[in-house]
Amino acid sequence: MTSVIQNARVLQDDFLPKEIVHRHEAVNQMSKALEPVLEDDRPQDTFLVGPSGAGKTCIARYTVDQLQEQVLDIKSHYIDCWQHSNRFRVLYKILEGVKTSYDIHRSTPEDEMIARIQSVDSPYLLILDEVDQLDDMEVLRKLYPMPHITMVLIANRREEVLSTLDERLQSRLRSSVTIRFDRYTQAELVSLLDDRITWGLAPDTITTDQVHRIADVAAGNARDAISILRSAARNADHEGASEIRDSDISSAIPAAREELHEQNLKKLNEDQHAVYDILTDEGELPPNEIYDLYADRVSEPKTKRTVRTYLRKLEDYDLVRATGNGPNRTYEARDR
DNA sequence: CCTCCACCGGAACGGAGGGGGA
DNA sequence: TCCCCCTCCGTTCCGGTGGAGG
Numbered sequence: 001m002t003s004v005i006q007n008a009r010v011l012q013d014d015f016l017p018k019e020i021v022h023r024h025e026a027v028n029q030m031s032k033a034l035e036p037v038l039e040d041d042r043p044q045d046t047f048l049v050g051p052s053g054a055g056k057t058c059i060a061r062y063t064v065d066q067l068q069e070q071v072l073d074i075k076s077h078y079i080d081c082w083q084h085s086n087r088f089r090v091l092y093k094i095l096e097g098v099k100t101s102y103d104i105h106r107s108t109p110e111d112e113m114i115a116r117i118q119s120v121d122s123p124y125l126l127i128l129d130e131v132d133q134l135d136d137m138e139v140l141r142k143l144y145p146m147p148h149i150t151m152v153l154i155a156n157r158r159e160e161v162l163s164t165l166d167e168r169l170q171s172r173l174r175s176s177v178t179i180r181f182d183r184y185t186q187a188e189l190v191s192l193l194d195d196r197i198t199w200g201l202a203p204d205t206i207t208t209d210q211v212h213r214i215a216d217v218a219a220g221n222a223r224d225a226i227s228i229l230r231s232a233a234r235n236a237d238h239e240g241a242s243e244i245r246d247s248d249i250s251s252a253i254p255a256a257r258e259e260l261h262e263q264n265l266k267k268l269n270e271d272q273h274a275v276y277d278i279l280t281d282e283g284e285l286p287p288n289e290i291y292d293l294y295a296d297r298v299s300e301p302k303t304k305r306t307v308r309t310y311l312r313k314l315e316d317y318d319l320v321r322a323t324g325n326g327p328n329r330t331y332e333a334r335d336r
Numbered sequence: 337c338c339t340c341c342a343c344c345g346g347a348a349c350g351g352a353g354g355g356g357g358a
Numbered sequence: 359t360c361c362c363c364c365t366c367c368g369t370t371c372c373g374g375t376g377g378a379g380g
Contacts, residue, residue, distance in 0.1 A: 348371085
């Protein structure tokens with residue numbers, strides 16, 4: 001029994017290819033900034049900015065890995081600030097990277113954690129992904145003066161991060177190396193997909209046309225493209241097909257979106273869900289009506305202020321779209 | 337142009353809950 | 359065991375913002 005998927009690992013979001021198909025320029029810039037670490041010198045902090053799915057995370061991890069292969073005594077750690085957005089968690093993850101988090105607990109004083117980070121004696125490259133999601137930039141200020149720590153910051157927009165910092169830190173970070181990423185072109189996405197297909201799928205299980213179709217739909221977003229490919233291949237396997245059919249791709253497109261949607265829905269609590277359900281049931285609504293319906297629906301409604309926070313969160317998750325300002329503002333559920 | 341109004345989101349506060357240490 | 363310290367979550371208060379309408 002042959003199957004379409006040969007190596008599922010290769011199709012995962014966080015799979016790191018051995019070779020970078022594109023973005024050589026970005027890799028070069030970044031290595032150049034970090035290379036001083038090889039000569040025992042202080043590397044430059046770097047800022048990777050650009051839209052999602054443009055390869056920022058991949059390039060950052062790849063480049064750091066490469067450096068680590070050359071010099072053993074470099075530590076590094078990848079932290080997704082979306083998942084670890086508060087100070088404690090970030091500090092904890094940093095310590096995890098140097099294997100000294102074993103006895104850290106919720107009540108460990110922050111100073112203690114900072115002191116431990118400070119006592120690391122070898123270079124430490126810290127990748128902070130989605131750094132704009134950090135709810136307290138104080139961490140950055142604490143980390144910046146530490147000579148052995150080099151930060152690689154990843155965000156959609158550079159100014160969005162900088163504007164939340166105090167002036168001193170701002171001006172220091174402005175002098176860091178900034179590498180800008182654009183969306184992948186159609187051709188780049190195709191070859192990127194081809195690469196995954198070669199290692200991840202059995203030979204001749206997908207046509208060139210199909211790959212192009214995926215690349216079109218993904219609109220420059222590599223994460224989406226890979227997600228659609230993965231979903232189509234799974235679907236073909238699931239139905240016992242020996243190759244990917246057009247129908248697998250057709251259903252993979254909404255399925256890939258659905259997957260993200262489901263992941264986001266799972267993160268919501270009961271009240272947040274109620275707010276979201278109201279918007280899917282009723283369509284577009286102004287805030288006060290949302291609140292009234294919400295208050296009817298749940299037995300112990302939270303305050304308006306809290307619901308505002310919920311709506312903001314739903315917006316961040318792309319579950320809800322807000323239009324208009326002031327009294328004209330309305331919200332609606334996003335169609336998947 | 338000015339004022340009103342609905343709404344936004346920051347700040348400060350406090351209670352609940354969890355975990356370590358005496 | 360109790361106490362302390364920490365985070366998490368929701369609350370109250372409030373200044374800011376941008377349309378609508380005089």
